[in-house]
Amino acid sequence: MAENEFNSILGVFPVQLHWGDCDPAGIIFYPTYFRWFDAATWSLFAAVGYTAKRMRAEHLAMPLVCADCEFKAPAEQQDRCEVRSRIVRWGGKSFVVKHEVVREDGTLLAQGSETRVWGRYLNGPGSPLKGQPISEELKALFKAR
Amino acid sequence: MAENEFNSILGVFPVQLHWGDCDPAGIIFYPTYFRWFDAATWSLFAAVGYTAKRMRAEHLAMPLVCADCEFKAPAEQQDRCEVRSRIVRWGGKSFVVKHEVVREDGTLLAQGSETRVWGRYLNGPGSPLKGQPISEELKALFKAR
Amino acid sequence: MAENEFNSILGVFPVQLHWGDCDPAGIIFYPTYFRWFDAATWSLFAAVGYTAKRMRAEHLAMPLVCADCEFKAPAEQQDRCEVRSRIVRWGGKSFVVKHEVVREDGTLLAQGSETRVWGRYLNGPGSPLKGQPISEELKALFKAR
Amino acid sequence: MAENEFNSILGVFPVQLHWGDCDPAGIIFYPTYFRWFDAATWSLFAAVGYTAKRMRAEHLAMPLVCADCEFKAPAEQQDRCEVRSRIVRWGGKSFVVKHEVVREDGTLLAQGSETRVWGRYLNGPGSPLKGQPISEELKALFKAR
Numbered sequence: 001m002a003e004n005e006f007n008s009i010l011g012v013f014p015v016q017l018h019w020g021d022c023d024p025a026g027i028i029f030y031p032t033y034f035r036w037f038d039a040a041t042w043s044l045f046a047a048v049g050y051t052a053k054r055m056r057a058e059h060l061a062m063p064l065v066c067a068d069c070e071f072k073a074p075a076e077q078q079d080r081c082e083v084r085s086r087i088v089r090w091g092g093k094s095f096v097v098k099h100e101v102v103r104e105d106g107t108l109l110a111q112g113s114e115t116r117v118w119g120r121y122l123n124g125p126g127s128p129l130k131g132q133p134i135s136e137e138l139k140a141l142f143k144a145r
Numbered sequence: 146m147a148e149n150e151f152n153s154i155l156g157v158f159p160v161q162l163h164w165g166d167c168d169p170a171g172i173i174f175y176p177t178y179f180r181w182f183d184a185a186t187w188s189l190f191a192a193v194g195y196t197a198k199r200m201r202a203e204h205l206a207m208p209l210v211c212a213d214c215e216f217k218a219p220a221e222q223q224d225r226c227e228v229r230s231r232i233v234r235w236g237g238k239s240f241v242v243k244h245e246v247v248r249e250d251g252t253l254l255a256q257g258s259e260t261r262v263w264g265r266y267l268n269g270p271g272s273p274l275k276g277q278p279i280s281e282e283l284k285a286l287f288k289a290r
Numbered sequence: 291m292a293e294n295e296f297n298s299i300l301g302v303f304p305v306q307l308h309w310g311d312c313d314p315a316g317i318i319f320y321p322t323y324f325r326w327f328d329a330a331t332w333s334l335f336a337a338v339g340y341t342a343k344r345m346r347a348e349h350l351a352m353p354l355v356c357a358d359c360e361f362k363a364p365a366e367q368q369d370r371c372e373v374r375s376r377i378v379r380w381g382g383k384s385f386v387v388k389h390e391v392v393r394e395d396g397t398l399l400a401q402g403s404e405t406r407v408w409g410r411y412l413n414g415p416g417s418p419l420k421g422q423p424i425s426e427e428l429k430a431l432f433k434a435r
Numbered sequence: 436m437a438e439n440e441f442n443s444i445l446g447v448f449p450v451q452l453h454w455g456d457c458d459p460a461g462i463i464f465y466p467t468y469f470r471w472f473d474a475a476t477w478s479l480f481a482a483v484g485y486t487a488k489r490m491r492a493e494h495l496a497m498p499l500v501c502a503d504c505e506f507k508a509p510a511e512q513q514d515r516c517e518v519r520s521r522i523v524r525w526g527g528k529s530f531v532v533k534h535e536v537v538r539e540d541g542t543l544l545a546q547g548s549e550t551r552v553w554g555r556y557l558n559g560p561g562s563p564l565k566g567q568p569i570s571e572e573l574k575a576l577f578k579a580r
Contacts (some may be wrong), residue, residue: 019168019342020176025496026169029164030469031473039310052309052367056316059459063460063506064465065505067503068504070500071501077332077342078341125459125460164473165474175354176322183454197511199369201461201512216356222477223481223488309464312459313454313459319454366559409438
């Protein structure tokens, strides 16, 4: 995946690993990384003005097409980490977010990506979604300066 | 709490404890019991005709007022259990569901209750909820015969 | 429950409600409050020196006896809250933590409690637990000054 | 990924989508698929004799190297599905499990894979893991007949 060819802003989403996010091996239960990715993407969009409140008011959503993650080193309970997120590709109606989970000592724990559709509920929240063309205005919001 | 003074039907909701529902102590992470209670209540209502689909179509919901649980013995990974659920109280616009989690060897692992409002979304899913009077027809559906 | 008769320190644990912690009603899925309570208790103990690392090294744990929560007002996606936690009772081998979830506008969203045993794994992590007498030294760590 | 070149047995793991596994869009919150994948893998291993109890007793574990999923169609609350799982590759100390999530009407909702290490805790549960060579005996257990 091309590294930031779009010169995207970097979202930084702080997380901490809790007891209940760990499994009997004493390390992170892996779907937790995907929960963090999802929250980090919402945070990235909020940072450019697309808050949860606005997304809801405008009947917007960003359902997933696919997601993947490589696990490099296990997070342990109370580890503090950052999810560092960038948009690395814009398609006509979809986009790709790349995420890296970095522990506070600088260790890369995991990296992965989400491909999402930019969609609108046809009849309000909970109704079927339809992909929307991604405008230049939307892309410009994520441009690093 | 009065034991089934309303002669309520018994809902039986099978569950199994998975790796990811356990904590580093190797036993169930306790909020999992509440996840099971919630799913068991939905299953109990589905059994009398109030399926998720119908609840959604009729803009009904059952938000929580309070919940509690006593933990008697820990569930371990791959334990098979049943959540046994009954309605033990009907109020004007609310009701109480009592739940027991029983392992397949008959051991009671946990017991608790949920108090819920019988509510309707004023403007479709996601909009504010308003408590609805609980009709005799609704109560009758849960009567054991 | 007696309000802070032990003059306990107050733990403050910041949380934010994420998309995946909400249900189809668009509000917090209630077991999320218990996930927050659990993490807040671990944070409170870490604040007085019982970090996750130390708990693990000394084979200590704090399994639940019971938990309860009252839901006052629903949290919505991206709401920022604090879980405010105090120890409100010390028993011989158990203790009670009271938690309040307060949104940044000051609204009390939920309040509840956890009763926990102070326990030690007899043969290392994952082995059976035995309740330990709670020492005066332990209690003193939580005394507000 | 080669389709069952190893003629692996098929694991079938039944799941149902619950209220709390859905997001405000009223459909499955995507990390739920990965929770299902994890449980389905444990179920597949249990089916050939490697139950959770045995894994624990023999200090075995199967930590993740990577995971991915494509989302084809959204699951809705109370949908009944099967996770169909096969081992599609054996490496020296790792293996790949392919999963398909199929709704009871036959619709493929999601498909993905997990790459895992076959590992042993050096000093009991919770201690560091070391990859173990995968024996012919282990592979033979998964051979369809």
